[in-house]
Amino acid sequence: MPHKDPAAAKEYFRQYHIKNRERILAASKAYREANPEKVAAGKKKCYDRIKNDPEFKRKMSERQKRLWRENPEHMKAIARRSYQKNRKKILAKNKIRSNTPERKAREALNRAVKNGNIPRAKTLECSICGKGATQYHHPNYDKSEWLNVVPVCGFCHNDLHGNQN
Ligand SMILES: [Zn+2]
Numbered sequence: 413m414p415h416k417d418p419a420a421a422k423e424y425f426r427q428y429h430i431k432n433r434e435r436i437l438a439a440s441k442a443y444r445e446a447n448p449e450k451v452a453a454g455k456k457k458c459y460d461r462i463k464n465d466p467e468f469k470r471k472m473s474e475r476q477k478r479l480w481r482e483n484p485e486h487m488k489a490i491a492r493r494s495y496q497k498n499r500k501k502i503l504a505k506n507k508i509r510s511n512t513p514e515r516k517a518r519e520a521l522n523r524a525v526k527n528g529n530i531p532r533a534k535t536l537e538c539s540i541c542g543k544g545a546t547q548y549h550h551p552n553y554d555k556s557e558w559l560n561v562v563p564v565c566g567f568c569h570n571d572l573h574g575n576q577n
């Protein structure tokens with residue numbers, strides 16, 4: 413059914429999609445299950461393009477924002493489904509992250525400060541620039557070095573870690 417008016421054509425396809433939603437979804441699911449390598453290749457292509465093509469990346473993020481604006485409930489449902497599906501992976505990843513040496517060292521240090529075994533960084537001077545310190549730097553994250561820390565200000569600490577800001 414050809415349409416000269418693009419808006420009418422769009423509406424026609426929208427209605428078609430709504431009417432045949434179940435059938436279309438089932439067909440697309442069957443296709444995905446039958447061709448996992450094609451689906452993975454398509455996804456990879458899209459990710460690569462997002463990485464390498466700033467204009468495409470911008471368009472995709474605009475599209476994502478528009479979808480959220482136009483249909484937040486639908487997008488929330490998708491996000492929830494994807495979270496449920498990948499829950500184990502996400503949790504495992506967070507667990508790994510929470511067990512990083514950096515984190516363990518920081519937690520041990522925080523405990524020591526809380527117990528009064530180490531003075532608060534704010535009572536000390538930055539060991540690099542001499543201004544007021546706000547935090548501690550761990551030169552080494554080995555367990556034996558967890559409390560072997562250097563008071564620093566935020567600027568010098570960023571510098572130490574090679575951050576831009
Ligand atoms: Zn400093």
Ligand SMILES: [Zn+2]
Binds near residue numbers: 548549550569572573
């Ligand atoms: Zn540090």
